[in-house]
Amino acid sequence: MSLLVFFCGHAGTGKTTLAKNLLGPLMSASGTPFCLLDKDTLYGSYSAAAIAMLSGDPNDRDSPLFLQHLRDPEYRGLIDTARDNLELGVSTLVVGPLSREVRERRLFDHAWLGVAPEVTLRVVWVQTSEDVARQRIIARANPNDAYKLAHWDDYRRRRFEPSGASRAGLLIFDNTAPTSADHEALVARIVAR
Structure with missing residues (x-):
C-alpha cells in the first residue's frame, strides 16, 4: 500500500515536528518505506534568494508579492x-x-495530484489555538516569520479554518499538547484501510 500523507495547517501548529515524530511509527504500522518532504526544507533557500531579488527581503514569505509569484x-x-x-x-x-x-x-x-488511483491519500489538518501558534512562532525566532508577525492582523484574517464540507475526510489533530496515545491513534487512522 502506497500512502501520500499531507500534514497541513498554519504556522506554529507543529506540522513538521508531528510528521517527524510519526515517520517511524507509520513505517512500522504500514510496512512501507516513507520519505519526508517539508516545503521549507526543499524550497526555503531557493525562495529566499528569489524573493530577495524581487523585494529586497529574503524573509518576505507572506507578502502579496510572494503569494502571487512563488507560493x-x-x-x-x-x-x-x-x-x-x-x-x-x-x-x-x-x-x-x-x-x-x-x-x-x-x-x-x-x-490533480498526478498520482495513481491506488495511492491512499490522507490529509491531516494540524491545529492549535491562535495564541499558542503565535507564541510558538515568536519562540522559534525564524526570520521567515517576520512579515507574519509584523502584519499579524492581516495574517490571522486570511487563516483558513476547515468547516462544513471542507472538513470532510480531514484527519483533524489538535497539536497543543499531544500524548503518545494521541500519536498512536493518529497513526492508526492514517494507515486504516
Whole structure:
C-alpha cells in the first residue's frame, strides 16, 4: 500500500515536528518505506534568494508579492517530488500549510495530484489555538516569520479554518499538547484501510 500523507495547517501548529515524530511509527504500522518532504526544507533557500531579488527581503514569505509569484510553484514542486517518490514505491509525508489546496479539496484529487488511483491519500489538518501558534512562532525566532508577525492582523484574517464540507475526510489533530496515545491513534487512522 502506497500512502501520500499531507500534514497541513498554519504556522506554529507543529506540522513538521508531528510528521517527524510519526515517520517511524507509520513505517512500522504500514510496512512501507516513507520519505519526508517539508516545503521549507526543499524550497526555503531557493525562495529566499528569489524573493530577495524581487523585494529586497529574503524573509518576505507572506507578502502579496510572494503569494502571487512563488507560493504555487513551491507547492507544485513539492507535490511533483512526492509523486516521483510514490512511483518508486516510497510512501510520502508532505509538510506545508496547503490551506488553499485543503479548502479547494485538491489534496483528495488523484488526478490533480498526478498520482495513481491506488495511492491512499490522507490529509491531516494540524491545529492549535491562535495564541499558542503565535507564541510558538515568536519562540522559534525564524526570520521567515517576520512579515507574519509584523502584519499579524492581516495574517490571522486570511487563516483558513476547515468547516462544513471542507472538513470532510480531514484527519483533524489538535497539536497543543499531544500524548503518545494521541500519536498512536493518529497513526492508526492514517494507515486504516
